[in-house]
Amino acid sequence: MELLFLLGSIIWNTVISLALSLLLPFRLLLRWLLPSDDDGGLTLYEGVVWHERRRPVHHSFQYNVRYALIDLDCSPLSSSSSNHFSADEARQIAETSGPVSLLTIPPSVGYEQNPLSLYYCYELEDSTASLKKCIAEVTNTPWGERVTFVFDPSSDVVAKALHVSPFMDMQGSWKMKATAPGRDLSVVISVQHPDLGEHFCAVLRAQRVSSSNAPDQMFFFWLMPHKVAVWIYWHALKLWWKSVSFVQHPRYSYPAYREEAVSLDKKLNCCKAGVYGTSGVCLREDKDVVGHQFSWTDAKWPWS
Template structure:
């Protein structure tokens, strides 16, 4: 699965030092995504997806993805993530972390995301796992996108100190995601270490303390190879199209059950909070 990115000029990090013939530095996860709303309308849905965990310093080690002629049926496109300007991703991540006095000293940065499938890509939530060169987790970044083309980044960190797994963090909601969900309350994040298993959970609490929403993604993973990319495409050939279609279909059903429409607030002043 090839990528589109400018040539990296930064010296290789520890994550780049391994041989391209060794184990893949990337992983693929086959997971279930669950959303549960508790009020004002109670509703729950579950669907199957697959995600990639990409070491952003080892893009040259991404396996070749399925093709139809010259058309790539599946690919990772760096310009879909972070600053979304086509520039290398590491300098952007390091600048975000530097704003909070966090220095990874060249440590590994991995991105959990959906790939583009059949040319289409959309990520409601991507997660950046940011490690110090000593291997300890120092931060995570939750990259949230809505279907209106907006994005926001929630920086989850403890002033640069090492973070024990699972990461637990709290963030005030400040970005409009759905016209059927108001802005009141905050998020509670729980992220497990992404190894053989993956677990990402977000709970949203109302200002009065009531649990309003639970969203999770959980499943199993394995090193990323050409073979399991083909298997993923065979099992879910329209995966990213299904994701955005499901968002609109489930929103329609929630609205028909009586959920009120919430006007979109002004965009937050800062893209990273």
């Protein structure tokens, strides 16, 4: 049944995107006739996403990607008109006082696909702002479920809290690191599994697009979400062809997976000395250490 829903969703989004793409030249003409100097606090980035799965079979690929870095204090983006947090909401979650920027792939011709969006939350110190925390916003495909959590961008370990791939189980943790956006930026995520070790790694590296060479935003991001979705589905087929085991969504087989992720996350964060056993679980306990405060958004119809 879910396969039928998936095919229907692909067909529906294709039709809508085709219709809106036909209108795109008229929208571009209107913006050319009525130009605006306001960039909405938006900076363009272009780079590469690289994935490598080392076990149980080796599989790697990379694709070009385009991102927008949005200054949420300058942008009209708000929770009432967007699926993302506003600047004040992000500051409250991260417990910071400075500017907030959102790295994301904007919707294009009626479609949005964002496996990962990042909020960069800065702290004001002596009239200067330094990157203090990041908020990860992880969304799985095709269900559209989402989990958000705060992490330390210098380096952090977070219990796996979302079924992001039907070819990967829920065991293990994410090791995450992100640099502050400047002329370039990077995000590195590796998966530590109790049996397979560090068996998966995903890396984003991007460079800022010069404002003098920046194209129109609608053209720059045209079909970018669609390309990301195509890469996800295409390499899922390749993994299936390589006989990688299919893992059913834990909501069917183990509904308490979220509570287990919270429990594992507390264990991972209880050890300040970083002493871990072979299973990746901390060997010491510190009851004062708090986990990453996960917040989940359930799948919408027809996946709910």
